[in-house]
Structure formats: C-alpha cells, structure tokens
Amino acid sequence: MQSSGRPPALGKCSLTRRATQAHSSYIPKLREISLAQAGRADCGTGGLAESERSLIPARTGEGRARAKADRVKFGRKPKLTPLQTTEAKHRLAEGETQTDVARLFGVSHQTIGRL
Numbered sequence: 857m858q859s860s861g862r863p864p865a866l867g868k869c870s871l872t873r874r875a876t877q878a879h880s881s882y883i884p885k886l887r888e889i890s891l892a893q894a895g896r897a898d899c900g901t902g903g904l905a906e907s908e909r910s911l912i913p914a915r916t917g918e919g920r921a922r923a924k925a926d927r928v929k930f931g932r933k934p935k936l937t938p939l940q941t942t943e944a945k946h947r948l949a950e951g952e953t954q955t956d957v958a959r960l961f962g963v964s965h966q967t968i969g970r971l
Contacts, residue, residue, distance in 0.1 A: 935963045945971055 923930075936944065940961055947957050948968070958965040 935967050936961060941971060944968055 920930075934941075944957050944961060947960075948954065948971070954965045954968045958968045961968075
C-alpha cells in the first residue's frame with residue numbers, strides 16, 4: 857500500500873482519547889461514571905459531551921463547598937440594611953402603611969411586607 861500523503865484519519869475512539877488526555881485532571885471523576893456512560897464516552901464526542909455534562913454538578917458542588925468553607929454569602933443582597941429593617945418595623949408598629957414606609961426607603965411595598 858502506498859501512502860497518499862495525508863495524515864491517517866482519526867477514529868472516534870482516538871479523538872476521545874485525545875480529549876480525555878487534555879482533561880486529565882478530571883480522569884478520577886471519569887472513573888465514577890456508570891459503565892453505560894463510559895461505553896458511550898469511548899465511541900465519540902457525543903459520549904464525551906455526555907460524560908462532561910454529568911461531571912458539572914460534581915465540580916460546581918465542590919466549588920460551592922469551598923466557598924461555604926470560606927464563609928462566602930450566597931443569594932441576593934438585602935435591599936435594606938439591618939438598621940433600616942428595624943426602623944421600618946418600628947414605623948409599621950406605629951401604624952404607618954407599608955406603602956408609606958416603602959416610599960421612605962425607596963423599595964417596593966412587597967419588600968416591606970416581607971419584613
């Protein structure tokens with residue numbers, strides 16, 4: 857057989873092997889994948905995408921755990937400071953309407969209603 861001068865065509869499994877080598881830090885996670893997923897990962901980039909997709913929750917979970925250990929606060933920042941919250945509650949107890957208190961602090965009446 858003579859060579860046509862072109863590089864040999866890469867099979868699906870060799871492409872998967874290259875992609876796996878490029879993401880070698882995730883190899884321990886790949887071992888946790890079920891046998892059915894691992895079989896799909898060996899036979900093409902679609903299977904590799906599926907296996908990568910299954911690793912996303914694990915990676916994000918690890919990141920969230922690290923952030924919680926560093927005492928990072930999650931969620932939206934409150935519209936009112938603790939001092940404003942106590943003042944708003946005091947005004948509501950005195951009989952002011954939620955709408956009036958909301959206008960005073962520049963928030964929605966629904967925000968005041970949640971206090």
